[in-house]
Amino acid sequence: MRILALSDNFPPANPGGAGAVAAAVARRLAEWGHELNVVTYGAADRFGSVSRQDGLTIHRLRAPWPRRLRLYLSLLHPWLVAQVTQLVYKLQPDVVHAHNLHEHLSLAALAAARVTSARLVLTAHDYRLFCLTKFLCAGDTNAGGERQRSAGSLAAQPFACRYCGPRLRFFPVRNRLIRWLVDRHVAALVCISAAQRAALAANGFHHAPLTTIHNGVDPATCWSAPGERAAWRRRFGLDERPLILFGGRISGTKGGDQLVRALAVVRRRVDAQLAVLGDNTNYLRFLENLAYKEGVGGQVHALGWLAGDDLRQAFGAADVIATPSVYPDPFNLMNIEAMAHARPVVATCYGGAPEIVVHGQTGFIADPWDETAFGDHLATVLTDQALAQAMGTAGRQRVLDHFTLDRQVRAYLAVYRGETACRDGQDASADVQPASSEG
Numbered sequence: 001m002r003i004l005a006l007s008d009n010f011p012p013a014n015p016g017g018a019g020a021v022a023a024a025v026a027r028r029l030a031e032w033g034h035e036l037n038v039v040t041y042g043a044a045d046r047f048g049s050v051s052r053q054d055g056l057t058i059h060r061l062r063a064p065w066p067r068r069l070r071l072y073l074s075l076l077h078p079w080l081v082a083q084v085t086q087l088v089y090k091l092q093p094d095v096v097h098a099h100n101l102h103e104h105l106s107l108a109a110l111a112a113a114r115v116t117s118a119r120l121v122l123t124a125h126d127y128r129l130f131c132l133t134k135f136l137c138a139g140d141t142n143a144g145g146e147r148q149r150s151a152g153s154l155a156a157q158p159f160a161c162r163y164c165g166p167r168l169r170f171f172p173v174r175n176r177l178i179r180w181l182v183d184r185h186v187a188a189l190v191c192i193s194a195a196q197r198a199a200l201a202a203n204g205f206h207h208a209p210l211t212t213i214h215n216g217v218d219p220a221t222c223w224s225a226p227g228e229r230a231a232w233r234r235r236f237g238l239d240e241r242p243l244i245l246f247g248g249r250i251s252g253t254k255g256g257d258q259l260v261r262a263l264a265v266v267r268r269r270v271d272a273q274l275a276v277l278g279d280n281t282n283y284l285r286f287l288e289n290l291a292y293k294e295g296v297g298g299q300v301h302a303l304g305w306l307a308g309d310d311l312r313q314a315f316g317a318a319d320v321i322a323t324p325s326v327y328p329d330p331f332n333l334m335n336i337e338a339m340a341h342a343r344p345v346v347a348t349c350y351g352g353a354p355e356i357v358v359h360g361q362t363g364f365i366a367d368p369w370d371e372t373a374f375g376d377h378l379a380t381v382l383t384d385q386a387l388a389q390a391m392g393t394a395g396r397q398r399v400l401d402h403f404t405l406d407r408q409v410r411a412y413l414a415v416y417r418g419e420t421a422c423r424d425g426q427d428a429s430a431d432v433q434p435a436s437s438e439g
Contacts, residue, residue, distance in 0.1 A: 265375025
């Protein structure tokens with residue numbers, strides 16, 4: 001099968017969850033004998049480039065992208081859309097698989113992908129098909145912790161939102177145009193969690209068949225060698241005290257503020273420390289200052305962005321992984337990466353985490369706004385080694401059963417072929433159901 005993948009970001013440039021998922025899926029498809037071309041934005045390539053990498057042909061496009069026009073260029077970037085159109089004509093793919101296009105390539109590339117008879121599949125990795133940020137108007141609280149609406153309300157209120165409203169007033173038809181593009185051109189809209197699927201359906205995305213395909217990880221890449229734990233800790237200046245790991249595209253919405261306050265709760269029961277991974281230097285400094293205000297100064301260690309063996313060893317060196325997002329995070333990859341490394345997880349109750357982490361079996365589900373409860377769950381894992389080991393073992397098995405990369409790619413192949421079992425809101429990842437949760 002000839003497959004053309006479209007993604008704003010693609011490793012090694014622009015590290016992040018959506019690009020990493022797009023790359024992992026594309027590489028596995030190439031390993032299975034499919035012909036893969038990838039089109040992405042090449043910010044570092046002045047005139048664009050074409051290269052071969054891991055069995056993929058990667059086309060990095062280049063065009064001016066002034067940030068002051070990003071609200072409009074994210075919908076239609078004429079220079080980049082023209083280049084995508086030329087490549088679709090040239091490559092004649094059987095399938096075009098679009099990932100996030102709302103930053104550089106622009107969502108109008110969906111129309112460009114249909115200039116031939118190729119089947120178009122779109123994976124939504126976030127909420128930006130209908131929200132400019134992270135769907136912060138959903139759930140119990142806003143980014144400031146103020147109570148606003150019931151957790152069951154999924155219909156966005158963009159013009160009432162203090163984040164989206166001011167910008168959308170200059171482009172009031174944005175969301176309607178995006179829905180029109182998706183309805184007209186997309187054969188299947190893939191969501192990465194049932195929670196995200198429900199949000200998209202509640203916000204007008206219901207004409208193209210909605211399918212849930214959970215992200216996956218290659219368990220063979222998740223392992224720890226003897227001695228790595230101690231060596232990694234020494235390299236990053238950490239001692240042997242219990243270690244909580246938190247990271248990714250960190251920001252206030254990922255719950256870092258709440259986690260630092262929860263650490264103060266944890267330390268009433270156990271002398272623990274927190275390692276924070278990420279490249280948001282301003283936010284890292286904020287967390288370190290907040291730690292001193294909360295009485296846990298010097299116990300929050302900012303380690304920067306880690307990848308490859310450094311990241312793999314970080315999971316092996318941690319005792320528990322925390323994913324305390326305060327917005328409905330569609331699918332936090334750290335949950336399945338931690339479980340694949342046989343590490344327990346304390347995860348948010350918002351978004352897709354309850355579909356991944358089984359409360360009381362592979363970790364705990366808790367409300368990060370309740371820092372006392374969240375901290376108590378972390379402390380319980382850190383003070384009960386037998387429980388932590390049992391949760392880690394159960395988590396690893398859950399990944400093997402439900403969240404492998406091979407399972408994810410097989411589900412995508414079924415969608416590419418238009419198989420009826422993957423239509424109309426069904427879960428193409430087969431029997432993965434939301435796990436029961438408490439807390």
